[in-house]
Amino acid sequence: MLRTRTLGIAITALALVIAACQGAAETAAPTAAAGGETTIGFAISSFDNDFFVTLSDGAEAAADDAGVELIVSDAGGDAATQASQVEDFITQEVDVIMLNPVDSDAIVASVEAANAAGIPVITVDRGASGGEVVSHIASDNVAGGTQAGEFLFEQIGGEGTVLELEGVAGTSAARDRGAGFQEALDAATGIERLAKQTANFARDEGLTVAQNLLQANPDADGLFAHNDDMALGAVEAAAAAGRDDLVIVGFDAAPDALEAIKDGTMAGTIAQQPDLMGQLAVETAVKVANGEEVEASIPVEITLVTADNVDDFMN
Amino acid sequence: MSPEPGEPTADRATEALRRRVSATARSVVAQTGPLLGLLVLGAAVSILTDRFLSFSNLANVGQQIAVISIVALGATYVIIAGGIDLSVGSVVALSSVVFALAFSNAGLAWPIAVLAALATGIVVGVVNGLFVTLGRLPAFIATLATLSMARGLALVMSEGRPISGFPDDFRTITSGRIVGDVPFSIGLTIVLFLLGGLALRHTVFGRAVYAVGGSEEVARLSGIRIVRLKVAIYALAGFCAAVGGLVLTSRLNSAQPVAGQGLELDVIAAVVIGGASLSGGQGTAFGTLLGALIIGVLRNGLNLLNVSSFWQQVAVGAVIAAAVMTDTLRRRRR
Numbered sequence: 001m002l003r004t005r006t007l008g009i010a011i012t013a014l015a016l017v018i019a020a021c022q023g024a025a026e027t028a029a030p031t032a033a034a035g036g037e038t039t040i041g042f043a044i045s046s047f048d049n050d051f052f053v054t055l056s057d058g059a060e061a062a063a064d065d066a067g068v069e070l071i072v073s074d075a076g077g078d079a080a081t082q083a084s085q086v087e088d089f090i091t092q093e094v095d096v097i098m099l100n101p102v103d104s105d106a107i108v109a110s111v112e113a114a115n116a117a118g119i120p121v122i123t124v125d126r127g128a129s130g131g132e133v134v135s136h137i138a139s140d141n142v143a144g145g146t147q148a149g150e151f152l153f154e155q156i157g158g159e160g161t162v163l164e165l166e167g168v169a170g171t172s173a174a175r176d177r178g179a180g181f182q183e184a185l186d187a188a189t190g191i192e193r194l195a196k197q198t199a200n201f202a203r204d205e206g207l208t209v210a211q212n213l214l215q216a217n218p219d220a221d222g223l224f225a226h227n228d229d230m231a232l233g234a235v236e237a238a239a240a241a242g243r244d245d246l247v248i249v250g251f252d253a254a255p256d257a258l259e260a261i262k263d264g265t266m267a268g269t270i271a272q273q274p275d276l277m278g279q280l281a282v283e284t285a286v287k288v289a290n291g292e293e294v295e296a297s298i299p300v301e302i303t304l305v306t307a308d309n310v311d312d313f314m315n
Numbered sequence: 316m317s318p319e320p321g322e323p324t325a326d327r328a329t330e331a332l333r334r335r336v337s338a339t340a341r342s343v344v345a346q347t348g349p350l351l352g353l354l355v356l357g358a359a360v361s362i363l364t365d366r367f368l369s370f371s372n373l374a375n376v377g378q379q380i381a382v383i384s385i386v387a388l389g390a391t392y393v394i395i396a397g398g399i400d401l402s403v404g405s406v407v408a409l410s411s412v413v414f415a416l417a418f419s420n421a422g423l424a425w426p427i428a429v430l431a432a433l434a435t436g437i438v439v440g441v442v443n444g445l446f447v448t449l450g451r452l453p454a455f456i457a458t459l460a461t462l463s464m465a466r467g468l469a470l471v472m473s474e475g476r477p478i479s480g481f482p483d484d485f486r487t488i489t490s491g492r493i494v495g496d497v498p499f500s501i502g503l504t505i506v507l508f509l510l511g512g513l514a515l516r517h518t519v520f521g522r523a524v525y526a527v528g529g530s531e532e533v534a535r536l537s538g539i540r541i542v543r544l545k546v547a548i549y550a551l552a553g554f555c556a557a558v559g560g561l562v563l564t565s566r567l568n569s570a571q572p573v574a575g576q577g578l579e580l581d582v583i584a585a586v587v588i589g590g591a592s593l594s595g596g597q598g599t600a601f602g603t604l605l606g607a608l609i610i611g612v613l614r615n616g617l618n619l620l621n622v623s624s625f626w627q628q629v630a631v632g633a634v635i636a637a638a639v640m641t642d643t644l645r646r647r648r649r
Contacts, residue, residue, distance in 0.1 A: 169625055194621075195618075196623075197618050197621065197624060198627070202573070203477070203569060203574070204566070204567055204571070204574055208614070209618055211375050211379070212618030215366055215369075215371065215375060215615075216364065216618065216620075229477075232567075232569070236566070236567060236568065240490070256477055256479055256569070259479075
C-alpha cells in the first residue's frame with residue numbers, strides 16, 4: 001500500500017517535472033499572430049542530424065522571402081514530444097502545419113487531430129501512414145537513380161557492362177532508386193546490366209555481394225549501388241579483386257563516400273538538397289494557406305556529386 | 316572346452332576397440348547430414364555456373380563466412396548448453412566501435428585496441444551469463460535485452476557514424492595471405508575451430524557444456540557449478556562475437572555501429588544446420604563450420620547465378636528448413 005503510494009508520488013513528481021520542461025519550451029515559441037499574417041508551424045523530427053538543420057534553414061529563408069511567420073519545433077527524435085508540439089500548433093491556430101515526422105506511424109494521431117481542427121497538413125521528407133495530407137515533399141529518388149545511371153554510363157565511356165547493388169527489398173528508396181536507374185538503362189544504348197543483387201543497404205553485404213558479382217562478371221566496367229554504404233563495400237571488393245578501375249557510383253553523399261570520391265575510389269554519389277526541400281515546403285504551405293491547389297506529391301531535385309564539386313559538400 | 320585364460324581379456328579388448336571405433340563412426344555419421352548437404356549444394360551450384368569452382372571464388376566464400384563462423388563457434392557452446400544468445404550481432408558492432416574509438420580517438424596502439432574490443436565482448440557475455448543465472452531470466456529475454464543495450468551503446472559511442480581508416484597491419488588480418496595464397500582470415504577461422512572443437516570434445520569444460528545442456532539438474536547433482544559454467548559459456552560467446560567484430564572491421568576498414576544486424580539469426584541457423592539441437596545437449600564445432608559453409612555457398616551461388624533478391628530469401632529459408640529436416644528425420648530413423 002505504502003509502496004503504491006510512493007510510486008504514485010514519484011510518477012506525479014516526474015510528470016510535473018516533464019510538464020515544467022515542456023512549459024518552458026512552449027513559452028519560447030511565439031504565439032500565432034492574431035492579424036491577417038500567415039503562420040506556418042514546422043515540426044521537425046530532430047536537429048541532431050545536420051540534414052534537418054539545413055532543412056529548417058531553407059524553410060526559414062523561404063518564409064522570410066514570402067513574408068510569412070514560421071514557427072519551428074524540434075522533437076529531439078521523440079515521437080511523444082512531437083505529438084505535443086503539434087498539439088501546440090493546433091492550439092495556436094496556425095494556418096498550415098508542416099510535419100517532418102519522427103515516426104510515420106506515430107504521427108497519424110497528430111495528423112488526424114489537425115484534420116479535425118481544419119488545419120491543412122504537409123509532410124516533409126518522411127510521410128505519414130494515415131490521416132489527410134495535402135502534399136508530401138521529398139527527394140526525387142527516381143530522378144536520382146536516373147542521374148546516377150547517366151553519370152555512370154558516361155564515366156565508362158558510353159558503352160559497356162554494369163552491375164547494380166539494390167537496397168533492402170521492398171523499401172521505397174530501393175524501389176525508386178532502382179526504377180530511376182532502370183530508366184537510364186532503358187534510354188541508353190550499348191550498356192548492359194549483367195547482374196542486379198541486393199546487399200540490404202549494408203557495407204559488409206555490399207562487400208560480399210560485390211565480390212561475388214565480380215567473380216561472376218570479372219569484366220564489368222561499372223557499378224551502381226542504391227546507397228553509399230554498399231558502394232563503399234564495393235570499393236573494398238574491387239580493390240581486393242584488383243579491379244581498381246571499376247567505376248562505382250553511390251547514393252546519399254555520406255561523409256565516407258565524399259572522402260572516397262576525393263580519393264578517386266568512388267566516381268560519384270547523389271546528394272539530397274535539404275535547403276531546397278525546406279524552401280519548396282514553405283512555398284507549398286503558402287499556396288495552401290491562400291487556398292490554391294497543390295500537387296499531392298512534390299519531388300525535390302537531387303544533385304550529382306563528383307570529383308569536380310565534392311569540396312562544396314565537405315565541411 | 317573351457318576357454319583359455321587369455322580369451323575373455325582379448326574379447327574385452329576387441330569389444331572396447333569396437334566400441335571406440337563405432338563411437339568415432341557415429342560421430343562421423345552425425346556429420347554426414349550437413350556434409351552431404353554441402354556437397355549436394357556445391358555440386359548443384361558448380362553445374363549451374365562455371366564461376367563457382369575456382370580458387371579465388373572459394374577463397375572469397377571462406378573470407379565471407381569467417382565472421383559468421385567465428386561468431387557461430389561461440390554460439391555452438393551456448394546452444395549445446397541449452398541456451399541461446401541473441402546479442403551477438405550487437406556485440407560484433409559494439410566491439411568494432413570500441414576498437415575504432417580506442418584506436419582513432421584514444422590514440423592507443425592497435426593491438427591494445429584489439430584487447431579493449433575483446434574485453435568488451437567478454438563483459439557483455441558475462442552480463443548475459445549473470446542475467447541468465449543470478450537474474451534467473453530466460454536466455455532469450457536476457458540476450459534480447461543485451462542485444463538492445465549493446466546496439467544502443469554502439470550507436471551512442473560512435474554517434475551513429477561509421478569510423479573508418481585503420482593501419483595496414485590490422486588490415487592484414489583479412490587482406491593477408493598464408494601459404495598457398497589462402498587468406499589469413501580463413502586460417503584464423505580454422506585454428507579457432509580446431510581449438511574450440513577440441514576443447515568441446517576433450518576437456519572437462521567441454522563435457523560439462525554437454526552435461527548441462529543434456530540435463531541441468533543431473534549436471535548440478537554431479538558437482539558441476541552451474542553459475543560459473545554458464546557465465547563462462549556466455550563470456551566465450553561474447554569473446555567470439557568480438558573476434559568476429561574485429562575481423563569484420565579489418566575487412567571493411569571501417570567500424571559500423573549498424574553492423575551485424577540480424578547476424579544472430581544466421582549464426583543460429585549455422586549452428587542448427589550443423590546438427591545442434593536447440594533443446595541442448597547436441598552439436599559439434601565441425602558441424603557448425605559446415606552449417607556456416609552451407610549458408611556461405613548458398614549466398615555466393617545465388618549471387619553468381621543472379622537470382623532475384625526476392626527469390627533469394629525464399630531459397631535461403633527453404634535450404635534451412637530442408638537441412639534441419641533431413642537431419643532430424645535421419646536421427647529418428649536410427
